[in-house]
Amino acid sequence: MRARLETRRRKVGSCRHRSTRIIPMAIFKKPAIKAQAGKKREMPRGVFQKCPGCGQVVPETELAQNQRVCPRCDYHQAQPASERIQSLLDPDTFVEMDADLRSVDVLRFQGMATYTDRLKKYHESTGLLDAVITGHGILDGYKVAIAVMDFGFLAATMGSVVGEKITRTIEYGTAQRCGSHHCCRIRRRALYAKGC
Secondary structure, eight states, X not given: OHHHHHHXXXXXXXXXXXXXXXOOOOSSOOOOOOOOTTOOOOOOTTSEEEOTTTOOEEEHHHHHHTTTBOTTTOOBOOOOHHHHHHHHSOTTOOEEEXXXXXXXXXXXXXXXXXXXXXXXXXXXXXXXXXXXXEEEEEETTEEEEEEEEOTTTGGGOOOHHHHHHHHHHHHHHHHHTOEEEEEOOOOHHHHHHHTO
């Protein structure tokens, strides 16, 4: 039996011609695309956002419709206070209260930048005067007083104006005998630092 296998191997091996060589032909050649050095593609700001959870690029409109939750990995991004109010309350029922209150640097805080400079910077970037938006509106047919923190403004830190606005919202809800709803976002790192 071994003799048969060896002869078969010899026969198969002897069929090969060493003079013929198969050369792969490039019928479809890929063109070499070279990026020009120093040039980047320009993307308009605010059209797309990269998800911190999965790293995918998601259209801004898709994120806004999905309440800032990534449709690919379900990562919850920070939602601005104005979007949160629009998603909670019935359309066109929100009335803002105490919109003219603004923070003042009583302690004259000095750090990397002054507190007044930081407030100006965050006011320009978010359009808010402070880290909370307060008001009242209709939620599923019921009148409610509402206070929503905006993480985009100094990481929603609670200064004197934030405390005053929240207190006034609770007092308004008590006086009007309506519910009071408060939304805030707590940073996980801050909780771990405090040992919670």
